[in-house]
Amino acid sequence: MSERVITRLLEQREAILERLLTLIRFPSVSTDAAFAEGMRGAREFLLARLRAIGLEDVRLLDAPGGQPAVFGAWTGAGPDKPTIMIYGHYDVQPADPLELWHSPPFEPTIRDGRIYARGASDVKGSTTIAIETVAAFLAVEGGCPVNVKVFLEGEEEVGSPSLPALIEANRDLLAADAMLSADGGGAAGKAPVLNIGCRGIASLQFSLRTASKDAHSGKVGGALRNALHEMARLIATLHDEQGRVMVEGFEAGATPVTNALRMEAASLPLDEAAWYAQFGATPFGDPAYTVRERTTLRPTVEVNGMWGGYTGEGGKTVTPAEAHAKLTMRLVPGQDPAAAQAAVKAHLERHAPKGVALDFQYRPGGTRAYTLGADHPLRAAAAAVLRREKGGEPAVTRLGGTVPITTMFQERLGMDSLMFGLASPDEDAHAPNEFFRLSSLDEGLRLWPLLLAEIGRMRAADFRPR
């Protein structure tokens, strides 16, 4: 059945590419109100497309102050079949700095088998693959192997501020057995790789004060605390010289790196020398773990910004009274964002000497790490497809970064996710000259039908707690 669908997709390939290029031409930059017209254009294009391919209930879902999401459903597979939410997003990052682009960011240009344009890789390419897969099933077979709910977000690139409210307002409409994401993943390429999770995140900003005002470093130097010295001492207590986090209680609940996890991490080999070489850096980090383990299975505390005193041209002989730092923590499964935040805060308070006042600015929320369970049907289905298509057991990997949508859908809708996007990490998403490989488009138009068909072999009951 899926081979007929794949044949249809290959026949339609030029039309599909043309639709992808049309979608890319809408400059749908969600962070900048100047691009409201581009956002609207992309939405209307997608609404029209979802209607044209035969989805039901096609409409915009909105929450106050947010960017509407595009929704459409097809429930003809019946209640015994799983209902799969297909996730993508139509908004893109800003294209700045424009002068670094070799061709205009919103005029997609094909060179050397690549589509160069903002949003091509992140994530209009994979979103198009997902929609066209559903379209082909409906056109060729008159139906999909599973029930489908297409959910195309409009504010992924700005941190999904209104998504929680939108989900709460549409709980029934969005109900599904699992989520298949066109964003994230790395399904493209020769080696079979299954991306089964990501680290979580929490953040903490604080200011440190040693006096009520800055003072002249000549007049007071030697007798008045310098906020920058104190900030340095405090930040230096967070790690040992090998970068191990030294914060008591920070790892509470964290899943230990078992032999099984070590084997999982080793399933996708990493050339560590080449990894460091790409950053012009030397090896670093806890020697008890490999680089893959350090960046996916171990939690971190990172200072993203630190500043205080005079930072302009030349010099100023000031003893600063105030210093600032922005921190984020990457969390592994089992860690609670609020508890991790609290542990770091308590550590800083414990290590701040008398005479050093700390003022914390929490940023709300935080996201737990996400893992797709080893026995989840989506994982079995994806593994089966990859095994057949690419040969060999798929390597299992996780993102070191955070995809909040996975955790959000799990926590709010009880729905697990598989990231099955076709973007590759080298495609300069978020940077000038973003591109998407035409070969990945072709590969996606084969892998997605196979995956939907594979899931279609399962029953809805397979996805529900026994």
Add this chain to the structure above:
Amino acid sequence: MSERVITRLLEQREAILERLLTLIRFPSVSTDAAFAEGMRGAREFLLARLRAIGLEDVRLLDAPGGQPAVFGAWTGAGPDKPTIMIYGHYDVQPADPLELWHSPPFEPTIRDGRIYARGASDVKGSTTIAIETVAAFLAVEGGCPVNVKVFLEGEEEVGSPSLPALIEANRDLLAADAMLSADGGGAAGKAPVLNIGCRGIASLQFSLRTASKDAHSGKVGGALRNALHEMARLIATLHDEQGRVMVEGFEAGATPVTNALRMEAASLPLDEAAWYAQFGATPFGDPAYTVRERTTLRPTVEVNGMWGGYTGEGGKTVTPAEAHAKLTMRLVPGQDPAAAQAAVKAHLERHAPKGVALDFQYRPGGTRAYTLGADHPLRAAAAAVLRREKGGEPAVTRLGGTVPITTMFQERLGMDSLMFGLASPDEDAHAPNEFFRLSSLDEGLRLWPLLLAEIGRMRAADFRPR
């Protein structure tokens, strides 16, 4: 003889005040080319005044690219009498932020016995006292007790960039036995206080690099060095938790704080609790020394600015590859600025782990600490005047800050300096609503004639190495 001069000055007090107000009205901001007219006006006023009071050789001294100094001499005391350079400056700090002034900064306004205006305290008030003292001697006595060279700088507030060249070009003209400065000092007020020196200064800026580019803290966190963590670790090695400098070799040559120096420092009592209270801070610093000793007799290493990573609104999940710090060191007698700089540089290099690259941006120069020797005739003369006028032995103190001109004249012209200005530390020099006390004007018009007369009792030979 000096009493007749003082009487004359008191009689002329209204005219003197009027001349001071005229001088203040010229907005002579040396750092801003928009005030060139104000600089020119102040210079011409001073040139005219020096000519009017009978000085010889009145002219501008200039060096390429700099602000001219105003010069005038009177050498009628004869070769057996000392030749004293009288130093002042006619340039002022910018008046910004203007909105915080209660009256316009360049329209001097007298309220509650104070002249409110930019430059009133720093240092047109004391400069006027010095000039008018010479004027009164010439008018009443037909001559001064000593030979006089008046040198009024035009770029003190911008760090005297062309002064070394100006000195080298005018070595013979500027030759004198000693320098009496209207800038610095603190001669005003009830207690007799002699300011006999200041700390020196050296500076060092450096950047720290851990990778060739910033990276995504999710992707690399745990395995890539974070430049901010490394900066914090490095800065934290500079001091112990009590603020003691931990840099090997930094104190090379530094004069130890002997019992004699401790007694000197104790001669001007300091209410330490009140001192910390003014900064809203708690006690800090090497407990082996008093606050006065820490801030005048002990060297420091201070971080004046430190920054890196993302410092804007909100957050950015970056692992920064680069961090920066600006340092200054305050030096005590015996320390060499270049050696102190080199010691700090070597310390940082020694403590930077492999994989952390440091790039130093030296700022040129540096200034040694300055001390007016205990047996210097200027010190004896000033002490005698203060003893007679205020009663009791003068307390001896030093500035914690740096007055580069004292060191520069000593190193380049072999000339020692006494700072005998009438400004008080609470007069908001460099800040909005700068003021100068009318009582300090009156006091200066008595102390300066007495001091010149006292020096006039000495012979030129007293000032020359035996």
